[in-house]
Amino acid sequence: MAEARACYGCRMVTAKEFRALALSFPESVEAPHFDRASFRVRGKIFATIAPDGKSGMLKLDLEAHEALLHAEPETFFSFGDWSRTGATGVRLARVKKALFRELLAQAFANVAPRKLRAQRLASRARRTTE
Numbered sequence: 001m002a003e004a005r006a007c008y009g010c011r012m013v014t015a016k017e018f019r020a021l022a023l024s025f026p027e028s029v030e031a032p033h034f035d036r037a038s039f040r041v042r043g044k045i046f047a048t049i050a051p052d053g054k055s056g057m058l059k060l061d062l063e064a065h066e067a068l069l070h071a072e073p074e075t076f077f078s079f080g081d082w083s084r085t086g087a088t089g090v091r092l093a094r095v096k097k098a099l100f101r102e103l104l105a106q107a108f109a110n111v112a113p114r115k116l117r118a119q120r121l122a123s124r125a126r127r128t129t130e
Helices: 015-022 062-071 080-085 097-111 114-129
Strands: 028-033 036-041 044-049 055-059 076-078 087-091
Touching (some): 028 044, 044 097, 062 087, 062 097
Antiparallel strands (some): 028 036, 055 087, 076 087
16 A cells, blocks of 8 residues: 655645745735736736636746646646646645745746846845845
């Protein structure tokens, strides 16, 4: 019988965690976007969450978008016409937390000004050396 092992990053993402992670980026704010909550940096959306908290959207580059849809179609999905610009749907109950963190950081970097991206990288570097 196989032994169950703990897996860092395997726990799925809750709507509360989604919000906290999205708002942890420099100058990120939450604002309404139609029926969804959006997370923006200087007015540009990098993520949204559905009203029921079960799915979200991440603004990824097209290469990552296509790769995720192909590799994990049960977790990631097309976001209609918005997918042409990298909008990638994600089912929160299925996505691994570590992967979600990485993709959310990519989404932020895709829309944030260079100075804020550099600020985030410097902040992360300081935390790892302390």
